[in-house]
Amino acid sequence: MTPMTDSSTSLWATRLRQNQGIRSLMEDLGQVTGHPDEILLGGGNPAHIPEVEEIFAECFRILGEDPSLRSLLGDYQAPIGNDRFRSLAAEYLSPHFGSNLTKDQIAFFNGSQNAYSYLLNIHSGYMKDGSFKKILLPIVPEYIGYADQSIEENAFLAKNPEVIKTGNHRFRYALNKTDFDLSEVGSVALSRPTNPTGNVLSNADIDWMEERTKKKSIPLLIDLAYGNPFPNLIGSEDPINYNEGRTLSLSFSKIGLPGVRLGIIISNPETIEILSSYAAVGNLAVGNLGVYMMEILFQKNILPHLSKNILRPFYDKKRELAISIFESEFQKHGIDYEIHDPMGGFFLWIRFPSLSVSNHKLYHLCKDKRLFIVSGHYFFPGLNSDFSHTKDCIRLTYCRKEEELARGAHILAEIVASHQAKSQ
Ligand SMILES: Cc1ncc(COP(=O)(O)O)c(C=O)c1O
Known part of the structure; x- marks a missing residue:
């Protein structure tokens, strides 16, 4: 393969290649091997909810039998x-x-x-x-x-x-x-x-x-x-x-x-x-x-029915469950932590004020144990001033199964516990 040179790569392409935020997150999703130890708390995939999947499958059945299928495909x-x-x-x-x-x-x-x-x-x-x-x-x-x-x-x-x-x-x-x-x-x-x-x-x-x-x-x-x-x-x-x-x-x-x-x-x-x-x-x-x-x-x-009667109750329940699982592990391990008020969506944003390594390093330590999270440092584009949260926060999704959340919380708490500043 001919290597790309400075005269054949635009500044824009060079900048795109250097930035690893959304690409790293989506590649993590795509590189899942299906290994039973994998814990996928990184990406923004919605949960698989059988009742919801059945509604969408019914749409497919309708489309499959409709004469407009030819137009949809062609x-x-x-x-x-x-x-x-x-x-x-x-x-x-x-x-x-x-x-x-x-x-x-x-x-x-x-x-x-x-x-x-x-x-x-x-x-x-x-x-x-x-x-x-x-x-x-x-x-x-x-x-x-x-x-x-x-x-x-x-x-x-x-x-x-x-x-x-x-x-x-x-x-x-x-x-x-x-x-x-x-x-x-x-x-x-x-x-x-x-x-x-x-x-x-x-x-x-x-x-x-x-x-x-x-x-x-x-x-x-x-x-x-x-x-x-x-x-x-x-x-x-x-x-x-x-x-x-x-x-x-x-x-x-x-x-x-x-x-x-x-x-x-x-x-x-x-x-x-x-x-x-x-x-x-x-x-x-x-x-x-x-x-x-x-x-x-x-x-x-x-x-409207789907949102009110299925999605919202599902994600509300998941959120409460995840918070109780993570807080209980954090407290068991003496972790210094703060959680952003989870008012909506399906992520937890967690701060570890006494973390002695960067959040990016924490991401890698977790990935080594097959736990995927997202380092918080990517989420501050345009911020040029010093702000400790850029270095000590992470994002994780609570869309996953209870057992997976529990394993993830345990591993995360163990890693953070061994990388906290001494005063803790
Ligand atoms: C806040 C927000 N906006 C936009 C998107 C893009 O979503 P999509 O391109 O799948 O519609 C996402 C996906 O995670 C998101 O979290």
Whole structure:
């Protein structure tokens, strides 16, 4: 193989190769060997819930017998979806977002990750007027998947969040309102619930930010992969509505369909039109399977029932179980720990303030024992100031079986116990 040289590799490609966050996480998922000792608390795969799988299998049966199967398999969609599906989604989603959406406000993508790789580059980098604009992440840690999506380097901006102690072994990140500067900003992006922390930013905080972004016509991107209306893992917070100035993204992945790769964007018609150009160039077309499944799920109005009666109770129970398992192991081993208030989503964000090695090293020590977690240092793009949480936090999923969580908690506690500062 001819080696890549400095004159045959772009700066962008070089930067992509150096960054190991989302790639390392997804490769961990793909490298699973099926060994019985493997404990997979790393990636963002949803749980396999038989009742949910049966609903999706029924969609497949319907599609398999439908004459439109020929079209599903044999025809391209328009880049961001055919008008029929976009109109259906606009009509179905309107009441869920308190808005009268039209088809020209809807775009489908091959997963919401795919949509973000375009959205973030529409609103950051060199602008038509020559200025350089950044993506403000109002609270970090924020989703690992945004970090390397900007084509330009140094496109993210973040400040230390406020850290609020909320109880014994509990804390929460809050919006740093004293340092909210929009002068270099081209867009503001946040996930709600937040991956990795499970934070659910209040509507009051979002309105506070929007009051400021609106004055400067800065779009607010709200990633609802775990949010309303499906899977709606938002705890006791209110749902998000659509307003002019917001771009919302939904995903079919966290309801249990990550393999289908469907993301839905809701925005103003101009942004959607730009997305259509991007999609044509980058994808030609959105895949058919997701939109055909969506048609069935929306027409039968299945997702509200699924979210309320199956997904939410399932993940609530899992969360309580995981917390009790991990806390009991931590306490047994005398671990110094703090857990971010898990308000939504399906991750625990855990801090080990007395850890004597970095979280990245901890990840490797765990991986050596076949325990997969995610090191927290990846989740702070744009943060240039010192913040101890970048070095002593980890993320883990609680979507796994009780027995696997228990083994994982035991191994993690043993490793952390042998790498704590002496005062502990
Ligand atoms: C917050 C958040 N946004 C977006 C995505 C991307 O999801 P998908 O591309 O599967 O829709 C994920 C996946 O883990 C996520 O956690």
